[in-house]
Amino acid sequence: MNIKKLSMFSVLLLTACVTINIYFPAAAAEKIADEIIQDIQTLEPEEKPQAKINPQSTVPAWQVSVYQFVDQAISVVIPSAHAEANLSVNSADIRRITADMRARFGELNTFYDQGVLAIKADGLLTTRGKVSLKDRNKLSKLIAAENADRYKLYQAIANANGHPEWAKQIKSTFAQRWITNAQSGWWYQTANGSWKQK
Amino acid sequence: MTIVKSTCLRKFRPLYYRILSTCLLFIVLSYSSAIPALDSVTFSVDKISANAWSLQNAQLKITQLDQATSQVSLISAALQLPPPFDRLHKLTIRCQKFIWRENYVDCQQGQGDFNSKDLKAHAFDFSFQVKNKKTKLIINDLAWFDGKISFDVQEQSGKWKVHLKAKGLNLMQLEPFLALDLFDITQGLANLDIELTGEQGDVQTLFATVLLDQLSIQGQQGDFASEALTLKTELRANKEEKAWQWQSSTEISSGDLYIEPVYLAIDSAHVITLTNHGLWWPDRKKVELANIEFEHTNLARLQASAAINYQSSLIIEVAELALHIPELKPVAPIYLAPFLEASALEGIELQGQLEAKLQLQQNVLSEINLNARHLTLDDTEQRFSLDDANAQIHWTKQANNKASFLNWQGLKLKAIAFDPSQLDFSLFDKQVKLLQPADLAVLGGIFSIQKFSFSKAENNEDSVVHFEGLVDKLSLEQLSTALKWEPLTGSISGYIPAVRYENKTLSLDGELKMQVFDGEVRIKNLASSGLFTNFSRFYMDLEFDSLDLGTITRKFHTGNIEGKLSGVVQNLYLENWQPISFYAWMGTPEDDDSTHKISQKAVENIASIGGGSAADVISKGFLSLFSSFRYDKLGFGCYLYQGVCQLMGVEAVDNGFYLIKGGGLPRIDIIGYNPRLNWSVLLERLRRITASDEFIIE
Numbered sequence: 029m030n031i032k033k034l035s036m037f038s039v040l041l042l043t044a045c046v047t048i049n050i051y052f053p054a055a056a057a058e059k060i061a062d063e064i065i066q067d068i069q070t071l072e073p074e075e076k077p078q079a080k081i082n083p084q085s086t087v088p089a090w091q092v093s094v095y096q097f098v099d100q101a102i103s104v105v106i107p108s109a110h111a112e113a114n115l116s117v118n119s120a121d122i123r124r125i126t127a128d129m130r131a132r133f134g135e136l137n138t139f140y141d142q143g144v145l146a147i148k149a150d151g152l153l154t155t156r157g158k159v160s161l162k163d164r165n166k167l168s169k170l171i172a173a174e175n176a177d178r179y180k181l182y183q184a185i186a187n188a189n190g191h192p193e194w195a196k197q198i199k200s201t202f203a204q205r206w207i208t209n210a211q212s213g214w215w216y217q218t219a220n221g222s223w224k225q226k
Numbered sequence: 227m228t229i230v231k232s233t234c235l236r237k238f239r240p241l242y243y244r245i246l247s248t249c250l251l252f253i254v255l256s257y258s259s260a261i262p263a264l265d266s267v268t269f270s271v272d273k274i275s276a277n278a279w280s281l282q283n284a285q286l287k288i289t290q291l292d293q294a295t296s297q298v299s300l301i302s303a304a305l306q307l308p309p310p311f312d313r314l315h316k317l318t319i320r321c322q323k324f325i326w327r328e329n330y331v332d333c334q335q336g337q338g339d340f341n342s343k344d345l346k347a348h349a350f351d352f353s354f355q356v357k358n359k360k361t362k363l364i365i366n367d368l369a370w371f372d373g374k375i376s377f378d379v380q381e382q383s384g385k386w387k388v389h390l391k392a393k394g395l396n397l398m399q400l401e402p403f404l405a406l407d408l409f410d411i412t413q414g415l416a417n418l419d420i421e422l423t424g425e426q427g428d429v430q431t432l433f434a435t436v437l438l439d440q441l442s443i444q445g446q447q448g449d450f451a452s453e454a455l456t457l458k459t460e461l462r463a464n465k466e467e468k469a470w471q472w473q474s475s476t477e478i479s480s481g482d483l484y485i486e487p488v489y490l491a492i493d494s495a496h497v498i499t500l501t502n503h504g505l506w507w508p509d510r511k512k513v514e515l516a517n518i519e520f521e522h523t524n525l526a527r528l529q530a531s532a533a534i535n536y537q538s539s540l541i542i543e544v545a546e547l548a549l550h551i552p553e554l555k556p557v558a559p560i561y562l563a564p565f566l567e568a569s570a571l572e573g574i575e576l577q578g579q580l581e582a583k584l585q586l587q588q589n590v591l592s593e594i595n596l597n598a599r600h601l602t603l604d605d606t607e608q609r610f611s612l613d614d615a616n617a618q619i620h621w622t623k624q625a626n627n628k629a630s631f632l633n634w635q636g637l638k639l640k641a642i643a644f645d646p647s648q649l650d651f652s653l654f655d656k657q658v659k660l661l662q663p664a665d666l667a668v669l670g671g672i673f674s675i676q677k678f679s680f681s682k683a684e685n686n687e688d689s690v691v692h693f694e695g696l697v698d699k700l701s702l703e704q705l706s707t708a709l710k711w712e713p714l715t716g717s718i719s720g721y722i723p724a725v726r727y728e729n730k731t732l733s734l735d736g737e738l739k740m741q742v743f744d745g746e747v748r749i750k751n752l753a754s755s756g757l758f759t760n761f762s763r764f765y766m767d768l769e770f771d772s773l774d775l776g777t778i779t780r781k782f783h784t785g786n787i788e789g790k791l792s793g794v795v796q797n798l799y800l801e802n803w804q805p806i807s808f809y810a811w812m813g814t815p816e817d818d819d820s821t822h823k824i825s826q827k828a829v830e831n832i833a834s835i836g837g838g839s840a841a842d843v844i845s846k847g848f849l850s851l852f853s854s855f856r857y858d859k860l861g862f863g864c865y866l867y868q869g870v871c872q873l874m875g876v877e878a879v880d881n882g883f884y885l886i887k888g889g890g891l892p893r894i895d896i897i898g899y900n901p902r903l904n905w906s907v908l909l910e911r912l913r914r915i916t917a918s919d920e921f922i923i924e
Contacts, residue, residue: 118868123801124761131760132568161451165487168448169568
């Protein structure tokens with residue numbers, strides 16, 4: 029009888045447990061993408077007030093690993109429930125990368141306006157049309173630096189949220205938002221590969 | 227009239243035209259002796275081929291045989307030429323005056339024309355002569371590629387000479403025949419004058435003058451391009467036994483040129499010339515560049531010599547380069563700035579004179595000797611500057627005994643100016659070592675570097691740094707003025723036993739002591755990363771010891787407080803000089819026996835940190851009779867985390883904490899009840915200091 033009660037109790041325990049899988053928060057990603065892009069693409073003569081920065085310490089890496097391990101272990105035997113998390117953009121890496129991108133935007137903006145700099149469908153930058161020989165080196169260096177920073181930014185956001193594997197989805201979200209936030213006159217690539225001017 | 231049909235000449239070997247002419251002559255003479263009344267001959271060929279050439283459906287006709295000069299015409303349906311030329315159609319060659327006799331064939335006033343898919347229809351004049359084994363062919367005004375081409379070919383006893391002149395060739399039309407893989411031509415005209423001499427199949431001399439005008443090219447990788455370039459080059463080369471000796475000179479007199487990452491706008495005042503001579507051993511796959519001279523007029527001159535072999539891969543066995551720049555100001559934006567674009571050093575402006583000598587061995591830079599005079603360096607971001615500096619830099623790949631030095635009349639790091647001074651050091655490979663201690667006068671004191679060495683790790687960005695130094699009596703007044711802080715008085719001294727550079731972070735051991743406000747502030751565990759970037763970070767611990775509150779409050783006009791102040795700021799972390807996190811506590815020292823008094827204004831200001839207002843209570847109450855109050859101790863703490871300051875006071879009370887605990891008469895207590903405050907709000911209140919939380923007066 030006791031054994032039967034114990035078995036029943038175990039079953040109840042198992043069925044009562046719910047695994048919460050943190051799915052990529054697409055809506056939150058769009059929101060923070062917009063915030064970051066608009067922050068980067070705001071031309072201001074001076075640095076933005078640091079009051080906007082909300083510092084936070086990151087969870088130690090070992091804790092993240094433990095949480096992930098426990099989550100995966102439970103997922104094996106227990107039905108999953110779905111939840112969507114918010115995204116944090118508070119890490120020194122993100123602030124450092126966005127500071128560089130903000131500083132670079134002034135020069136990029138000139139080339140956007142000239143129509144020789146365009147946003148590809150994947151959210152990365154490329155040259156478009158004939159670039160004067162005088163500007164060719166500057167523009168290619170800017171594009172290389174900006175594209176590298178965009179990759180770093182996506183990974184930094186993913187890392188700051190304890191999900192390094194989200195970098196690809198964050199890149200995909202940003203790809204759309206870079207185009208959405210493009211200013212009038214800028215060139216961008218549509219999903220079918222054609223080029224359009226905003 | 228006699229018609230001869232033959233297919234005897236199916237195969238041609240080299241010297242086609244000589245064989246053809248001899249064969250024709252033989253046939254014509256044979257028939258002419260057999261038939262005295264012969265006045266014309268027609269010679270038809272179905273096909274003649276040789277290597278990549280072939281002539282189809284050809285008809286050779288000789289008329290006026292009975293006169294002193296005959297006429298010859300060759301009409302062919304098609305002539306196939308070797309690649310890259312294509313098939314010529316309707317080839318017609320006529321000699322208005324044709325003379326032949328033994329050892330003599332002469333074709334004068336020749337005219338030819340043909341059709342071609344790529345070359346289109348073309349006509350040309352020519353003459354041809356074979357005389358005593360000397361052959362001469364001249365083709366004039368061949369209208370190819372929108373220009374005119376002339377050939378003069380001579381041959382005698384196996385020795386030959388070819389002279390090609392071309393004028394106004396459209397390079398875009400010529401491009402398909404040049405088989406260029408590296409770039410595309412989008413515009414350009416060419417004038418050529420090329421003379422070749424040789425014997426049998428060997429070329430022995432080459433003289434060429436090439437003038438390219440309005441040349442626009444585009445590298446396939448985008449790494450080089452030109453627009454409207456005017457370029458003239460002359461090449462003279464002759465073969466000596468197994469080596470070619472050459473001399474060449476090239477002048478670019480106008481246009482734009484891009485060779486990644488350098489962009490050159492060339493005009494008459496800044497012509498580029500490149501001259502060189504040397505030897506080339508084709509069999510040994512070796513080139514000896516005896517002298518190369520590159521000059522950008524009025525800007526820079528580079529001389530070089532080198533030995534190169536390309537047996538398995540391109541190897542510069544040895545090379546020496548000498549660079550002379552009379553004035554860096556116009557040169558740096560052209561030749562230096564492109565390399566610094568989008569890097570931390572972008573925006574540097576240079577002036578001064580520069581001489582440099584470089585040596586390479588086996589593709590590796592082995593030595594640099596550099597002499598800079600009257601060097602001025604400015605950074606548009608105002609991170610650093612150098613004024614009237616002189617430097618002799620000796621760098622070698624291997625250990626180096628030569629000393630280098632850098633001296634200056636002015637040096638600025640950020641806004642901090644150093645007096646004139648000099649550093650003596652040695653350089654080799656990835657190492658720098660200070661040769662003797664340097665006392666740098668700065669901020670009214672001395673920054674003394676006792677020992678310094680730096681070596682870059684081979685496979686990562688970390689570096690090994692050995693440093694020992696001290697700062698002695700740096701003026702806080704000068705420092706605060708330079709950094710545009712509220713003016714401070716006092717000095718900074720300290721001993722720095724070691725410095726580390728790891729993970730892009732520079733860390734200082736030891737501590738810096740600031741004698742300030744009649745007390746002492748100690749800075750420990752100072753570290754920084756990204757110092758000259760858009761995102762500088764600092765880490766440090768601070769300790770305050772017995773600072774005089776009277777001096778501080780008078781300096782910052784916060785209302786007078788008398789007493790001492792000690793405290794700590796631990797784990798202070800700043801980004802772009804803005805505090806991000808720290809734990810701070812400052813308050814009355816335990817053993818402080820000084821007078822503890824606080825003015826009305828100071829009471830209001832301290833109370834205002836909590837968010838309330840004390841001004842009315844004090845000014846309207848009887849306490850307005852007192853200009854100051856006594857206190858036992860005061861204290862204030864903040865743990866900054868995630869943008870929120872967790873406030874602490876000198877002592878807990880009910881649901882709050884004492885910021886000031888009164889003592890004596892008239893006594894005043896200030897108690898805070900709000901333990902959490904947004905950091906930005908706190909900063910704003912500290913700036914305004916106009917409100918108060920709550921105060922209790924007893």
